[in-house]
Amino acid sequence: MSTEEGKTGHDVAVDGPEYVDRPQGWMYRSVRIFGSDLWYASPKVQLLMISLVCFLCPGMFNALSGLGGGGQVDATAQDHASVALYSTFAVVGFFAGTFANRLGLRLTLSIGGLGYCIYCASFLSYSHTENIGFVIFAGAFLGVCAGLLWTAQGAIMMSYPAENSKGRYISWFWVIFNLGAVIASLIPLAQNINKKAGPVTDGTYIAFMILMGAGAVLALLLVNADKVIREDNTKVILMKNPSWKSEFKGLWETLFQEPWILLLFPMFFSSNIFYTYQTNDMNGAHFTTRTRALNSLLYWLAQIIGAMVNGYCLDIHSIRRSVRAKAAFAFLVTLTFVIWGAGWDWQKQQVTREVTQSDEYQQDGLVDWTDGGQAYIGPMFLYFFYGFYDAIWQTCIYWYMGALSNSGRKAANLAGFYKGIQSAGAAVFWRLDGLKLPFDTIFGATWGCLAGSLLIAAPVLLFKIKDHVTIEEDLKFSDETIEDVIAGPTEKRIESEA
Incomplete structure (x- = not known):
């Protein structure tokens, strides 16, 4: 040497x-x-790879869901599929950190990417056969796959970056991931540009299926976490000799050692529930087919803007991290009441669910982008800011969890808790929509959960975020030593940027 x-x-x-x-x-x-x-094993390249996987799989899924009803006129099939999806997602997601730590992140991601294509194919089949059983099965299978994929993704995004760049890494991921939904939204917009009623075209579903399949294959090209070396010449903290027993024990230790993490669970629960109201009860119920596609495009575009703004603000190094945590909390509270307050002002003026399902309303009552003025411009901006809010909420949660630990093992468990509980919340609200509860009821329940979860999580967000987490502290949750996580001279890389 x-x-x-x-x-x-x-x-x-x-x-x-x-x-x-x-x-x-x-x-x-x-x-x-x-x-x-x-x-290739650097955090930046691996983040790019996982971003592209999510660009092609969940990104296309989001664009499909954003159309309302999975692109169908009647949202019943998507409601049932979503209940099945998020029910299995909740169970698998909660324990998926154990699988990710035992199997490795690359294999977990590869398995996780399989379900998206089948889910999209089920809606293509439904357009011709109305086989709702296939749609429900596809939703349940996707829940299993998505639980694995999103847990591995969360572990990568929270544990690979150095502490001073986690906000930027999260924002870069969120931008690329949602760029998939933006581009995917252009597909139904272009193919349904002259269509004001009815389901989206077969070509829309086929295009989504091809892109989702490419994402599942791309997941095989990532490297495992033990090969990754950060810019500061440290490795990701894992377990040298993981076993099923050690990882199920680690799942329990994550909660037992720091039980105050339970205070974050209501915030996890609330982090996906707003999609039900926004996609089905607002976008899907009140707008024409082509306008739904345009709204979906604007929603995911707003996510990109929100992620960039929030990610870089969370990494302002001149301000202590504990202070940034408090500022982010205040920003979340403000947006929750401003944006959702404006949403209530719009919602209370709308017709009931029963009216929107009538043939007369479907023919003459739906809002089109050509209506302009108060009829469309106001709700268009509201829907845009719903997307902005989603990005702020999600990037804040990931940043808060990433600030609690730099350990890949612990990050996988936190990501599993997050995605599992998040999916339980989504399953509940998709079921409420499936029961055809009034739009006002679902809106109020959504807003109440968001505001209440912030109140419960406040002690953690305001007082538990430290300015720095030491390697020694993270190693308490591992069988590795300092020598194991400091890259040796044969592995040291040349960095050309500060």
Whole structure:
């Protein structure tokens, strides 16, 4: 083992003729020609990879769901499928951290990407056969797959970055992920540009299926967490010798050692419940087919803007992290009452669910973008800000969880708790919609859960977020040592940026 002066002027770690020096830039590192390319195992590249997987799988799913009713006129099939989806998601998601830690993140992601294509195919089948049983099965199967995928994704996003860049990493992921939904929303918008009523076209479903399939294959190209080395030359804290017993025990220890995490559970529960009202009871019930597609596009575009704004604000290094946590909490409270207060002002002026399901309303009562003025411009901006709010809520939760620990093992368990409880909340609210409760009732329950969960989580968000979590503290939840998580000289990478 020796060092040589590379062409870039940096000392480059080499091991005989296996090493070459590549050009400067974050995508290029001094790596072995035969062996693991360390630039590919960097947090940034792995974040890009998982972002593209979610771009193609959940991103397309979000665009499909954003149409309201899964692109169908009657939302019954999607309601039943969503109850099945989020019910299995809740169970699998809660324990998925154990599977991710035992099987490895790459294999967990690969398995998790399988269900999206089948789910989309079930709606294509439903358009021709009205086989609701297939749709419900596809929803349940997707819940199993999504529980694994999102837990592995959360572990990567929270544990791979260094502490001072977690907000940016979360925002980069959220931008790429939601860019999938933005682009996917252009597909039904283009294909249904002249369509004011009826389900979306077969071509819309087929396009989604192809893209989702590509995402499932792409998941196989990630590396496992033990190969990743951060910019500060540390590795992700895991378990050297994970077993099913050790990981189920770790699941319990995550709660037993820090029981105040339970105060975050209502916030987890509330983090997806608003999709039911927004996609089905607002967008799906009151707008024409093409206008629903446009609203969906604007919703996911707003997510990109919200994620970028919030992610970079959460990483303002001149302000202590504990102070940023308090500011983020105040911002969440403000948005919850401003945006949802405006939403209530709009909702109380709308017709009932029974009226929206009448043939007369479907023919003449739906709002189209050509209506303009108060009829469309106001709710268009409201729907946009619903998307902005979603991004702020989600990125804040991920950032708060990432601030609690830098351990990949603990992050996987937290992500599992988050996605499992989140899905339980979604299952409850999709079921409420399936029972055809009044729109006003579902709106009020949604707003009440959001506001109440912030109140319950306040002690954790305001007082438990530290300015720094030490390696020694994270190692209490692992069988690794400091030597295991500090990259050796043969693994040290050259960083060309601060």
